[in-house]
Amino acid sequence: MARTGRRQKPKQHLIEEWTGKIFTSLCIVFLVVTIFSIVYFVATKGLSTFLKDGISFAEIFGSKEWKPDGEPPLFGALPFIIGSxxxxxxxxxxxxxxxxxxxxxxxxxxxxIGRKYLQPVIELLAGIPSVVYGFVGLSVVVPFYRDVFPGQGLGIAAGATVLSIMILPTITSIATDALAALPSGLKEGSYALGATRWQTLYRTVLPTTLPALMTGVVLGMARAFGEALAVQMVIGNAPHIPGSLFESTSTLTSVITLSMGNTVMGTMQNNVLWTLALILMMMTFVFVFVVRWLEGRANR
Structure with a gap:
């Protein structure tokens, strides 16, 4: 027993406590180093297009021509950015x-009824692989659009339809958590003032949880923006800006996955593909910033 009257911790407990602190600190350092390494690698590869190959920003972001094998080669990424x-x-x-x-x-x-039947179905949608969504879209969505609307069925409409089903579980789960965390006294006060259920939902529940609901929408958009395989199967992968929702186009992720395996590391085309990957990563940062901003508004 110490002089202060407090019982000293056993030596074994002190060793376990310091071991836990060291282990968690190493994990945090590993995560930080990994993130910064990925950002540094992608940034150096992506910026080499402008610093090493001499391609201008206007050609990448303002040109509509994508002809990597042409003379001279053209790397206009505007159709892919618009498609994404x-x-x-x-x-x-x-x-x-x-x-x-x-x-x-x-x-x-x-x-x-909702939590018993609907929520398990939505959670099941979140676990389906992307290739299954793409195959279903190619077998069901594309033929439907081809029969109903002019065109081959491949295009932005088919890709957006498949992506909307893929991001539905994300938006629904976050919206469910936001609505469940709403204080019951807020709704009871609305009912006490004579509001109906729909008036309470429309004028009290939705405005209060709007920042959290928008967080789910932004996270769903972030997943849709970075999806590659499912969109690649139904969008047509044509490097031009479409005139309608039912014309073929391409996205940043599609052109990267289709072209990266056919290029040599360090070549001009390979560096341009890394530039497109850098654009995707920067958009991810933008989505994260927007989510943090919305969470800050929700906590006020």
Whole structure:
């Protein structure tokens, strides 16, 4: 017993405590080093297009011509950037209302039936591989659009439809957590003032949880923006800006996966593909920043 009257910790406990601190510190250092290494590697490879090969920003971001084997070679990435943003935004516009309404159904309207039947189905969608979504889109979505609308069925509409199903579990899960965390007294106060259920949902529940709901939408867009295989199977992979939603186009992820294996490390085309990967990584940072900003607003 020490002079202060406090019982000293056994030596074994001190060793275990310091071992745990050292182990967790090493894990954190490893994660930080890994992240910075990936960012440094992709950034150096991507910036070599401008620093080493002498290609201008205007040619990458402003040109519509993608002819890596031409004379001279042209590396206009504008069609791929437009294709990525178009499919992601359209997928978010489709899945956001469905996901939020599904969360309202499970939490506010029919919680027993919703959580018993609907939530397991949504969680099952999250575990399906991307290639299955792509194959279903190629077998069902593309023939449907080909029969109903002009064109071959391949294009932004087919890609956005497949992506909307893929990001639906993300949006629904985050919306469900946000609605479940809402204080019950807020809704009870609305009912006490004479508001109906729909008035409470529309004027109290949704405005209060809007930042958290938008967080789910942004995270869903981030997944849709970086998806490669499923979109690659249904979008057509044509390097041009489409005139409609039912014309073939391509995305950043599609052109990287299709072309990276056919290039040699250090060549101009390979460096340009790394530049496209750098654009994807920077967009990921933008999505993370937006999510943090929305979380900060939700905690105010």
């Amino acid at each position: 943003f178009s499919t992601s935004l359209l997928a978010a516009l489709i899945s956001a209302p469905l996901g939020i309404c599904a969360a309202l159904f499970m939490i506010e309207i029919m919680p027993k």
